[in-house]
Amino acid sequence: MTRLTSDAKGVFPIAPTPFHDDGRIDTASIDKLIDFYLACGSTGVTVLGQLGEAPKLEHTESVAIAKQFIARAAGIPVVVGVSAPGFAAMRALTREVMDAGAAGVMIAPPNTLRTDDQIVGYYKQAAEAIGADVPFVLQDYPLTFSVQMAPSVVRRIVMEVPSCAMLxxxxxPGLEKISTLRGYERDGSMRHISILCGNGGLFLDYEMERGADGANTGYCFPDMLCDVVRLHSSGRKDEAKDLFDAHLPLIRYEQQPGVGLAVRKYVMMKRGLLASAAQRKPAAPMSTTTQQEVDQLLRRLARHDKRAQL
Structure with a gap:
């Protein structure tokens, strides 16, 4: 079993949960997804995140999905989102997926947290609930969770909760936060922690420049993210930026609140990674106009990246 460590690097795609049109889980597409992630050089994968429609799943479904990804992952670390309103549900899911071979879990803050002490206290209690031996990812996504974590708060969590392995x-904007956190490491006031970035990869090129270790997001071309991280890490930064820039219009479009998941699933279906673009209800389907705009974006992207020739 591969455990998540603070030295994790590369790309951990956030996997969507595939559904059939009638809402049933599409297990065949789960195998297709993980095989694709392995083939394109992903260094890990995260399941049951925001993109994974986790709140729409029953507990038994969540466990089954995680187990299937873990069994198929061929040794790369699988992180499982276990965020829940209470610690009992979080603990139950964590125990089952860790027993199945998960590398760690991801925990988002509840939107009721307001003060720095409340945020730090929550993660201390969460780590105690799931077990101090379980590595966890601290999810810092204020645009969705409405919880603002200053760099000093992240530092407190990292230093006071040893099982925090990744941010x-x-x-x-968050580029200055990355610089500040890496500065804490240099001055010795914070231990090293892996930093992988989300937001659809929208700022990945500059996040890498600021010291991020890679990407942890659900953009519909995770193979491009792998290429960008590899190119950047090997010193071929101009090539990395050129490839990244070609994808920016689609990344930007995909980042729209509400419709973003529908766009991602639609493109992944066109790429043959999902049998259906279906979301489990409640869902926000794409309009015909949106579909036409995405198709146009793909045609334009294909001028620079043949993977978009769908």
Whole structure:
């Protein structure tokens, strides 16, 4: 069993949960997804995140999905989102997926947290609830969760909760936060932690420049994210930026609140990674106009990246 460590790097795609049109889980597409992630060089994968429609799943479904990804992952770390309103549900899911071989879990803050002490206290209690031996990802996504974590708060969590192994950085604007956190490491006031970034990859090129270790997001071309991280890490930064820039219009479009998941699933269906673009209800389907706009974006992207020739 591969455990998540603070040295994690590369790309951990956030996997969507595939559904049939009638809302049943599409297990065949789960295998297709993980096989694709492995083939394109992903260094890990995260399941049951925001993109995974986790709140729409029953507990038994969540466990089954996680187990299937873990069994198929061929040794790369699988992180499972276990965020829940209470610690009992969080603990139950964590125990089952860790027993199945998960590398760690991801925990988002509840939107009721307001003060710095409340945020730090929550993560201390969460770590105690799931077990101090379980590595966890701290998800910092204020645009969705309405919880603002200053760099000093992240530092407190990292230093006071030893099982915190990774920051999923999704603050926006957040480049200065990455610089500040790496500065804490240099001056010795914070231990090293892995920083992988979300937000659809929208700022990945500059996030890497600021010291991020890679991407942890659900953009519909995770293979491009892998290429960008590899190119950047090997010193071929101009090539990385050129490839990234070609994808920016689609990344931007995909980041729209509400419709973003529908766009991602639609493109992944066109790429043959999902049998259906269906979301489990309640869902926000794409309009015909939106579909036409996405098709146009793909045609334009295909001029620069042949993977978009769908």
């Amino acid at each position: 999923k950085h999704e603050d926006w």
